[in-house]
Structures are given as structure tokens and as C-alpha cells.
Amino acid sequence: MDHTALSLIELGAVFFALGVLGRLAGKIGMSPIPLYLLGGLAFGQGGLVPLPDIGGFTHLASEIGVVLLLLLLGLEYSAAELFTGLKRSWMAGLLDIVLNAAPGAAVALLLGWGPIGAIVMAGVTYISSSGIIAKVLGDLGRLGNRETPVVLSILVFEDLAMALYLPILTALLGGVSFFGGLEAVGISLLVITVVLVIALRYGRYVSAIVDSDDREVFLLKVLGAALLVAGLASAMQVSAAVGAFLLGIAVSGSTAHNATRLLEPLRDLFAAVFFVVFGLNTSPASIPPVLGWAVLLAVVTTLTKVATGWWAARRQGVGKLGRARAGAALVARGEFSIVIAGLAVSAGAVVGELAALATAYVLLMAVFGPITARVVEPLARGLQRRRGHGHEPATSSVS
């Protein structure tokens, strides 16, 4: 068989297997991300069936996957929402950073991965998965709950923090000097500010440029613009992902809505490839040695996220059950933890175990997060009943 035929067969097999895994995930009501990672581990070096012929395609496809992940994240928000979200949640957002970045950084330093490893792991444990969380909130019928805006505004804060964090990380991973790093941060801050101002004031013009009534033309223009902006951002050391995120924010209104609908299947496809490639590059044998650390991180960062949500919800006057729900909802980590680890690994600036730890951690958190969100309510009610017995009568209800 020639090379093309072999590549097509392997690629087809991978996609088909992912489809089956995705269906399985849907059946048991969990995020497919951990299964994609497991799929990648199985296909990769040292796995069950190594696939050497699809490297060229999957490499580029996984890059596009990251661009699309961030572009659609940006499309979710309007600039005005970002600003109000930021105003509402900056204190909770800062607490979120401190509590949840610290465990990752601490473990990385303990394992001797140096300051860059610490910054990478800090990002991995910090960022919640807005994709998983938004879906879980919808599935559990909690969109009307009073604590839900608190959860969402923390997610908005995190996504904006990503827009600052990623360029800093890319600069550091590129091994630039301290002043070079400062310069990159300065440039990225400037670019982000300019884009936010453009998005707020002239968002409709940006939308008008990419908009079209013809689906085909629209798809090509949106995708083209995203890749162009991502590429240019990358050339300016601002990270391709952030470029795509900012473009997503600048596009607004019905254009954003249509673009989301059109790009969603593409994102799902390319993001799946991204997770698989990440798994491919991690040898399954490297996971058991770091599994203990992953479990420890999972336990600690579950508690710290719950604490963050609890505190933020209490500030908005939400009751105890609602606070517990807000905390538990934030636990899931997913796509962006892998994006961060993926950036670090592909830059070759960190040790291989970091990828293994990040994989194991996200495997745990992507599965554990939605479960926590589900079981927190019965659990909290049980606790409340036991503790409230005797000295604190339950609040009486009228109806």
C-alpha cells in the first residue's frame, strides 16, 4: 500500500474510534475529553496500536483545533459581557487564581521542574473547563439558579486571564530573556486592550467584514480570518490561541451566533484531533509514576475550587446549598488545561513527565468534575440535615 492509502486508513480508523468513544461518553453523560485522551494514549508510542503515518496531518489539525477552541470561546462572549463579568467577579477571580494556581505550581516545584514548569502546572490546575461546566449547568437545569451568574462570571474572568497568561507563557517557553518577556507581555497587553476597545466600539464593522449570507463564503471568511489572525498573533509572540480568542470577541451579534453554529462541528472535529495528538505524544508507561501526584492534585484542587465558588456565591448573598453548588460546579478541568500543557510540551521547554501528569490530572478532573456537580446537592442537604438537627430549625416554607 502506498503512503496516502495508509494515512487515509489510519485517519479513518482514528476518527471512527473517536466517534464510538464520543457516543459512549454521551450515553453515560460525561465529557468525551477524557476518552479522547485515552484514545490518544492507546494509539501513541508505546500504546496498543501505534500510527506513524498521520503525523503531518494531525500536527496541523491539532493546531487548528486549539485556534477553533479559543475562537469559539471568544464568540461566546460580547465585549460588554466581558467587562460587566470582570466588574462583578474580579475579587473572586483573584482568589480563584491564588487558590487554584498554587497547588499546581507547588507540585511542579516539589518535582523539580523549575519555574517554567511551575507556571505551566499553575495554569493547568487553575483553569476550569467552561465547555464542560456550561453543559453540566444546562443539563442539571441550573441556568435559572441564583448562584449560576456567579459561576459564569468566574469563568469569564478565567477566560480573560487566559488571554493574558497564554502570551506570557509562550514568551517564557520561547526562552526569551527577562526583558524580552516583559516586552512580549507589554505587546500582548497593548494588543488585547486595542482589540477589546475595537470590539466594544466597532464590533459591528468587524462582524460586517466576515459576515455573508452565503454559508460557504461565510465559513471560508470566518475560518480564514481566524487562521490569519492566529498566525499573525503567533508571529508577534502573542500566541495563536489568544489571537483567535480576541477575534472571537470582536465578532458580535448575529454574525457571532451564525459563526458559532457553522464552526461548532469543525471545532469538535479538530479539537478531538488535538486531544488525541496530546495523548499520542504521551507514553502510557509514563503515567503510573505520576498518578499519585495527579490524585493528590485532584483532591486538593477540588477543595480549592469549591472554596472559591463558596466564597464568591456567599458574597452575592446566596444560601449555603447554592454556595456548595457554585463551588462544585467549578471543579471540572478540561480542554484548556490540555491546551496549556500542549503548548509547553510542543515548545520542548518542560520535562516529559509534565505531559503525563497533566494528562492524568485532566482525565481525573474531566470525569470527576461533572460527578461532583451532580452529587453536591444531596450531599450538602444530608450534611445540613444532620447539623441543623436540634439547634437550628430548618427554614419553614409557605407553600
Added chain:
Amino acid sequence: MNVEVTPLPGIGVRKDFATRNGRRIGVVTHRDGQIELIVSKSDDPDACLASLPLTADEAGALANLLGAPQLVAQLTEEHREVPGIITKQLPIKPNSPFDGRTLGDTAMRTRTGVSVVAVMRAGQVHPSPAPDFTFTAGDVLVAVGTSEGLEGALKILKNG
């Protein structure tokens, strides 16, 4: 009534208010126009007992069930003494030429003698709309007039 409007970034908007017995009732409007009816629990006012997805038609029907009959019944009652005067609901359909234009633009009273006494929008009643009141599709006008006049008014709203 103090309706609280809360943005849900990435999802849509929540609009709700507290009833006299402390429950919250409202809607979550998704970005894509999907509407959910929400009712809070009695023992945990932060959480929702139900969040029912409704189609636009269903939401409209529910709004009418809740608001319109009450208002129309009241007006009909008031006009019962006056023979030949009828109260009727007139919709602004999505393709109406007055979607986005004002009550004054319709010249309703001059052309048909019909008075628009209230506009129902998104479950809320706006009484005695001024000539600069701007309509949007989905509004329901409560109009008072003769039966011919009301028929004419319906045609005007439909065809301009």
C-alpha cells in the same frame, strides 16, 4: 413589579421577580432565542424547581393565558354599557410593516377610529401607549373600537 435582569455570559439573560410568598418566577432567554420558564424551590430559593424549555409559540400562548384575558375581560366589562364598542387583541406579526415603527406611524385613530389602550410585550402590560411607542414583532395591542374599525386596524397592522 421589580423584574430583575441578570446577564448570563455565554448563555443569555435571566429575568425574574419574587412573588409575594418568596418564590422566584421568571425566564431564561438563551442566545439562540430558546426560552426557559423557571420557578424557584420553596425550601431553597437559589435553586429552581423547574426550568422548562418553551418554544416561542408556547411562550406566547402562556403569556396570553396569564396576561391578556385578564386585561381584555376587564376592558370588555367596562365597555359593556356602550353598545357597538368591542375590545380586541391585535398582534404585531414578525413580517408586519410596523415592526420597529411607532404607534403614531400607524395613524390608527385617524384612519379607523380605533384606540390602542395597552400593549402587551413579553408578558408585561404597557398601558396607554404614547404615539412614539415603538412596536416590535410579538407585541399584542389591546384595541377598542367598532367591529369594522377593528377589522380595518388589523389590516393596517398586517399590510401597512
